Amino acid sequence: MTAAPPDAEALHHHHRRRMGGRDPHEVHRVATPLELLFDLTFVTAFSLAAAQFAHLLAEGHIGAALAGFGFATFAICWAWINFTWFSSAYDTDDWIFRVVTMVQMTGVLVLATGLPRMFASVEHGVHLDNSVIVLGYVIMRVAMIFQWLRAAKQDPRRRAACMTYAMAISIAQIGWIVQIFLNFSLAVSAVLALILFFVELAGPIIAEKKNGGTPWHAHHVAERYSLFAIIALGEGVVGTLATLSAAVEDQGWTIDAALVCVAGTGLTFGMWWIFYVLPSAAVLHAHRERAFVWGYAQIVIVAAIAATGAGLHVAAYFIAHTAHLSPMATLLTVAIPVGIYLFAIYALYYYLVRSFDALHIWLLLGTAAVMGLAIGAALAGFGMAVCLVILTFAPVVTVVGYEVKGYRHQVAAIAPEPHQARPGT
Numbered sequence: 527m528t529a530a531p532p533d534a535e536a537l538h539h540h541h542r543r544r545m546g547g548r549d550p551h552e553v554h555r556v557a558t559p560l561e562l563l564f565d566l567t568f569v570t571a572f573s574l575a576a577a578q579f580a581h582l583l584a585e586g587h588i589g590a591a592l593a594g595f596g597f598a599t600f601a602i603c604w605a606w607i608n609f610t611w612f613s614s615a616y617d618t619d620d621w622i623f624r625v626v627t628m629v630q631m632t633g634v635l636v637l638a639t640g641l642p643r644m645f646a647s648v649e650h651g652v653h654l655d656n657s658v659i660v661l662g663y664v665i666m667r668v669a670m671i672f673q674w675l676r677a678a679k680q681d682p683r684r685r686a687a688c689m690t691y692a693m694a695i696s697i698a699q700i701g702w703i704v705q706i707f708l709n710f711s712l713a714v715s716a717v718l719a720l721i722l723f724f725v726e727l728a729g730p731i732i733a734e735k736k737n738g739g740t741p742w743h744a745h746h747v748a749e750r751y752s753l754f755a756i757i758a759l760g761e762g763v764v765g766t767l768a769t770l771s772a773a774v775e776d777q778g779w780t781i782d783a784a785l786v787c788v789a790g791t792g793l794t795f796g797m798w799w800i801f802y803v804l805p806s807a808a809v810l811h812a813h814r815e816r817a818f819v820w821g822y823a824q825i826v827i828v829a830a831i832a833a834t835g836a837g838l839h840v841a842a843y844f845i846a847h848t849a850h851l852s853p854m855a856t857l858l859t860v861a862i863p864v865g866i867y868l869f870a871i872y873a874l875y876y877y878l879v880r881s882f883d884a885l886h887i888w889l890l891l892g893t894a895a896v897m898g899l900a901i902g903a904a905l906a907g908f909g910m911a912v913c914l915v916i917l918t919f920a921p922v923v924t925v926v927g928y929e930v931k932g933y934r935h936q937v938a939a940i941a942p943e944p945h946q947a948r949p950g951t
Contacts, residue, residue: 583859770787
């Protein structure tokens with residue numbers, strides 16, 4: 527039997543490999559099993575954040591709920607983003623990369639355990655207690671800095687970009703640690719957090735301008751974000767289950783219980799459908815410079831998805847008669863994040879294709895009419911189940927509009943120019 531070629535042998539072991547950067551035009555690049563395993567840790571993080579958010583909303587602590595959820599969502603999304611863009615560019619899948627990823631997964635779980643304490647500190651309004659969250663980030667970022675330094679050493683052509691990433695991550699992390707030990711008031715902590723958020727967001731922008739940036743793969747990154755959105759959509763399923771359970775416990779298996787099930791599932795499914803309307807992979811492949819706005823906008827989209835699931839959980843509290851909110855306020859905990867999600871999708875779609883479609887105006891007006899009808903039903907005293915069913919049709923307007931006519935505009939808008947075509951892409 528002849529010996530297998532070296533490249534074939536490499537597929538069957540995970541020995542140390544040189545981190546020279548992946549091919550950004552590699553065909554059939556998909557998420558790896560390790561990336562999918564890494565994503566599982568974020569299921570717990572989103573679950574805890576959504577549960578805390580729903581609890582504060584149901585108690586009527588709106589300001590604390592929004593502040594805590596905003597901080598938590600950014601922390602969760604940013605931890606995922608740090609790993610995802612690096613792995614898209616430098617995933618060697620050798621034993622070193624795998625072990626370091628395991629360390630990062632540990633950091634995510636530590637971060638998740640700190641979310642209840644952070645929400646409680648915001649609720650009580652004394653100071654921002656993000657100490658456990660920062661500890662989780664320290665674990666993740668020690669591993670992340672190691673990865674970037676390894677890439678800088680083994681990929682000389684992109685050393686400047688890799689070193690910039692390592693420095694930006696280090697500076698931001700030092701800032702978060704200092705914030706813990708100086709124990710500022712909640713107001714001062716909020717200001718410092720905004721400054722550190724800016725440092726976090728600016729780091730990748732500066733790094734990617736160094737010698738052409740890193741070799742991330744457009745189609746791979748787009749797929750990874752779609753999988754991340756599905757994790758957030760899982761909160762919609764959890765919220766639906768909570769609402770259904772509350773309806774069944776309160777009234778038994780009635781028409782309202784069935785409507786709640788249809789509403790939660792339909793709303794989650796509609797939001798999922800719309801997410802894939804975005805031509806992210808094709809546009810980012812042709813216009814890599816649009817990745818920053820696209821990537822950062824995804825934080826808003828994912829946050830809105832998770833908030834919708836939390837809103838469904840608030841509806842469960844309302845049905846169980848444990849929420850300190852009116853029917854209108856309860857409905858708005860679902861309607862507002864759905865509205866933010868739809869607006870963000872439309873805005874990001876326009877940013878990607880850079881082409882206006884008049885159909886979008888009618889679709890947005892139709893969506894606003896559906897949401898207005900749901901709010902009107904709540905004001906008129908209809909049951910929560912009926913109001914949620916009406917709200918379910920908000921994303922349906924866009925789904926139908928795209929599938930009937932809108933797709934033609936997208937096909938025309940993203941059609942590559944003859945000089946842009948590349949073999950195998």
